[in-house]
Amino acid sequence: MNEQVSLCQPGNGKGCCVCCGLFNLRNVSSNVLSQFLTEASIEVSYGKIINNLFIRNYDSIKNIYDFRDSTTYVCPFMGFVFSDTPGCLLHPSVNNGIDSRDCSLFGKELCNDYFCPAYRILSDKEKKILIRCTYDWYSYSIGIMDPLSLRWIIQQVEGILNIQIIPGIEQENAIVRCINEALLMVGMLLNTLDCPLFYYSEPEYYLHMRMVSLNSESILNKNVRGEIKRLIINNTHY
Ligand code: SF4
Numbered sequence: 392m393n394e395q396v397s398l399c400q401p402g403n404g405k406g407c408c409v410c411c412g413l414f415n416l417r418n419v420s421s422n423v424l425s426q427f428l429t430e431a432s433i434e435v436s437y438g439k440i441i442n443n444l445f446i447r448n449y450d451s452i453k454n455i456y457d458f459r460d461s462t463t464y465v466c467p468f469m470g471f472v473f474s475d476t477p478g479c480l481l482h483p484s485v486n487n488g489i490d491s492r493d494c495s496l497f498g499k500e501l502c503n504d505y506f507c508p509a510y511r512i513l514s515d516k517e518k519k520i521l522i523r524c525t526y527d528w529y530s531y532s533i534g535i536m537d538p539l540s541l542r543w544i545i546q547q548v549e550g551i552l553n554i555q556i557i558p559g560i561e562q563e564n565a566i567v568r569c570i571n572e573a574l575l576m577v578g579m580l581l582n583t584l585d586c587p588l589f590y591y592s593e594p595e596y597y598l599h600m601r602m603v604s605l606n607s608e609s610i611l612n613k614n615v616r617g618e619i620k621r622l623i624i625n626n627t628h629y
Pocket residue numbers: 398399400407408409410411505506507508509510535
């Protein structure tokens with residue numbers, strides 16, 4: 392198991408709520424997910440003041456938002472833990488040392504111990520590139536959700552430019568921009584699909600995303616693959 396690099400809260404505005412169900416919303420555009428996280432932050436803060444966290448609950452958010460898979464949990468307690476960073480609003484690190492994650496369906500042990508497919512699929516190098524070459528939590532989350540597309544994007548950048556991306560050193564702006572924008576294109580593709588987008592186990596991920604992930608050619612991803620290659624060529628050749 393490769394768990395050297397923390398993906399959940401790497402800092403600098405990167406944070407992840409993918410396994411908490413964020414991308415189970417029907418509309419996974421950045422605007423809608425930001426709205427969801429902002430509302431959660433406000434409501435959970437108020438719930439802490441009045442000592443009733445359950446003023447925000449699964450049923451209340453289900454009445455407002457369409458979900459992709461109605462059997463998959465969307466935790467009401469994910470929000471912005473800092474102004475630009477999604478995370479768990481009940482985690483002790485942002486909750487005066489109190490761990491209230493048992494209020495969620497999963498409970499604190501599962502919340503604490505779970506590692507998503509990206510943890511095992513991505514190498515340390517790929518994880519570090521994802522952390523360093525994304526502008527914000529949204530493109531970062533796309534890379535977590537679809538690690539094989541991230542790998543394909545990195546391979547394209549390295550192959551087309553005949554370079555090795557070295558995590559840990561400052562990459563050229565053009566390379567960072569390409570990786571970030573390519574992930575946003577994957578996000579747009581995902582938003583057009585009428586199916587679950589995050590899978591909790593690797594076998595499920597491989598099974599359901601094989602027609603979508605950019606590492607395998609399909610009619611579905613053909614256009615995006617072409618657009619990303621053009622993006623890399625046009626944005627990095629001076
Ligand atoms: S999806 Fe993965 S990186 Fe994101 S919070 Fe869950 S375990 Fe962490």
